[in-house]
Amino acid sequence: MEQENNNTMPKYSRLKEYLKEQMKRGVIAPGSQLPSENMLAEEFKISRHTVRQALNDLENEGLIFREQGRGTFRSYPTSGKGKIVALVTTYISEYIFPEVIRGIEEVLSAAGCTLLLASTGNDQKKEAACLESLLQQKISGLIIEPTQSARKNVNLKYYRDLEKRGIPYLMLHAYYPELDPAYIIMDDEKGGYMAAEYLIQLGHKKIAGVFKADDRQGVKRRDGFLKALKKYGVKITPDLLGAYETAQLYSYPYQFGRALFAKGEQPTAMVCYNDQIALMVLEALRDEGIKVPEEFSLLSFDDSSLAVASEVKLSSIKHPKAAMGRQAARFILDMIEDKVIKVRQVYQPELILRSSCRALV
Amino acid sequence: MEQENNNTMPKYSRLKEYLKEQMKRGVIAPGSQLPSENMLAEEFKISRHTVRQALNDLENEGLIFREQGRGTFRSYPTSGKGKIVALVTTYISEYIFPEVIRGIEEVLSAAGCTLLLASTGNDQKKEAACLESLLQQKISGLIIEPTQSARKNVNLKYYRDLEKRGIPYLMLHAYYPELDPAYIIMDDEKGGYMAAEYLIQLGHKKIAGVFKADDRQGVKRRDGFLKALKKYGVKITPDLLGAYETAQLYSYPYQFGRALFAKGEQPTAMVCYNDQIALMVLEALRDEGIKVPEEFSLLSFDDSSLAVASEVKLSSIKHPKAAMGRQAARFILDMIEDKVIKVRQVYQPELILRSSCRALV
DNA sequence: TATTACAAGTTGTCTGCACAAGTAAAAAAA
DNA sequence: TTTTTTTACTTGTGCAGACAACTTGTAATA
Helix, strand or coil, rough: CCCCCCCCCCCHHHHHHHHHHHHHCCCCCCCCCCCCCCHHHHCCCCCCCHHHHHHHHHCCCEEEEEECEEEEEECCCCCCCCCEEEECCCCCCCHHHHHHHHHHHHHHHHHEEEEEEECCCCCHHHHHHHHHHHHCCCCCCCEEEECCCCCCCCCHHHHHHHHHHCCCCCCCCCCCCCHEEEEEEECCCHHHHHHHHHHHHHCCEEEEEEECCCCCCHHHHHHHHHHHHCCCCCCCCHHHHEECCCHCCCCEEEEEEECCCCCCCCCCCCECCHHHHHHHHHHHHHHHCCCCCCCEEEEEECCCCCCCCCCCCEEEECCCCHHHHHHHHHHHHHHHHHCCCCEEEECCCCCEEECCCCCCC | CCCCCCCHHHHHHHHHHHHHHHHHHCCCCCCCCCCCHHHHHHHCCEEEEEEEHHHHHHHHCCEEEEEECCCCEEEECCCCCEEEEEECCCCCCCCCCHHHHHHHHHHHHCCCCEEEEEEEECCCHHHHHHHHHHHCCCCCCEEEEECCCCHHHCCCCHHHHHHHHHEEEEEEEEHHHHHEEEEEEHHHHHHHHHHHHHHHHCCCCEEEEEEEECHHHHHHHHHHHHHHHHHHCCCCCCCHHHECHHHCCCCCHHHHHCCCCCCCCCCEEEEEEHHHHHHHHHHHHHHCCCCCCCCEEEEEEECCCHHHHHCCCCCEECCCHHHHHHHHHHHHHHHCCCCCCEEEEEEEECCEEECCCCCCE
């Protein structure tokens, strides 16, 4: 693997590769004895010292163990147990991540693996630091939610490094097309389209939208949203289209909500990037004295616990959350076991109707 | 260390110990070059091969690195960086845990450490499995929230094992007194007392309470609650005192809420184990047609995001959440660095007033 | 001055040998 | 038959030497 089997490779390395291959193929079963050092030396026409060099390496890698006077044996592979799978998300406590993480942890712990957790705060510098420290650990696989996925990623080299080391990784929620990785995502564009279409079919003509600008999910949802407006001939008004970045998360949505009616436009409905945003907009609308859903329809994404916690139960586009996490964990385990090379799954959006939208009469 | 420095020890082992000692004393500084193999061979009157045997071991232990043509160098000790701290909580996604976890992760990643996460679902069997697999990993420290802390713990042996291995651990939210461990907890009894006292001072005379029975936090909060009732001479009615265990989490609180007024008692206020329970009770009260806070006062614990998500903003006893997580992480890091042996911190409860309670006139 | 070639020193690979220490089974002795 | 000893094997430790591959500083060259 490391090099070709040509003669440029040192003899002890060739022996190592040979033995590894034999183990992989099952010719040398776990627990069974390897040929003695002298036999290997004779067979490969190399000195015993060179054989020992190879065996020392294999011993350090944990593939074999030796007992003085008895012989050398293949060690019992721990069969996936005790492996570490790393998870890097943008956030840990916010939004729907806790549930996704729970789903992942569920499957991993059931498989006897442990979960190494890190978060980036959606900051590429922190993502670099995370990957840096994860690469120091002996991780068997990585599930990662890309950071500011709509921007150019500066940390591609870490992913290349993972590939070099043969550590599989799986991207969640979004992915960098340059890497052509395994991924599990939502069909966010379709989701955006469905959201807008639903409001249009309720009779809304002036529909606002606010989306996250630095995540691919946000861009996709907006694209689908605009696509639906265009398809149904609904006018797209710049004033009604909001965009924010991570840093503005706690200020922009409320302000946008307060400013919605200031500019003469009189929107009757709105699509929000997610429930978190929708609640902030809801707060703004309440402060403006506008009642939801009587005077204004609100539709958002992710169907999080927030959607049912408020007095107005939000209609929202479902996110599989824990199920997606479990699926991601199963996939990465399969990838670690070499069962599958590259998985790709796209969840179809589904609209959960509650009481935040109303048909215009 | 492994043996005495007598002659029974192999030569290469003696050289290893010698070099380790030199590094420990700082004679060989990190990054600095070691004597060449030939020099060491000459100095110790051993063959170069034997020197290499020692150096190979040290290289595998990560203490030195070698560069062909340049020499052998002491590697830079990662000084606390790259260490793994494990965290075992009852839940990951529910309740306030995400925020606690976030706080912990914040501090750890800033210190260059990584977080190994596992959850028990408040099940002692799963706790055993967690600890089992964690002990296989090279963890430097452990933060753990005890499982069903009000019950007798069957997993004490794992903690003894940790102690034997010199791996520090810190208990969160509750602790097993048998272990006399380091801990960070809330003063739950005082919190329960404060909650009841507040409602009593508002003029309530019939106060219900529902608490978790299998966690020490629940028991303590109930104890404080009852203590206050007794002190102020408020009658304690068994029908108004609810207790549930983990398995009943999603059924009991709602049923208890619905049944509150069936038995002739007419409580005017209630203390709930936490916000999550309070919301379920709130749902039950709504279905019973009872308005909060007009007809009924509700007070709960933890000041979680749920407390402000509902239409009735819950008054709640504050939980430090992320701050507590950060503190826990700082403590465990200190313990790993041997700066402190055993830390103990008890957070004082604080009542956050919102709009779920009203004074009786 | 800048470049190239060389020399000295480093670790990497490899051979061959010898004996020690430990295991397991066969052989010998009780 | 049971016990002890021997023997033949295993891996562990150690020596001496050789050349390859690589780095670095110095000397020779352009």
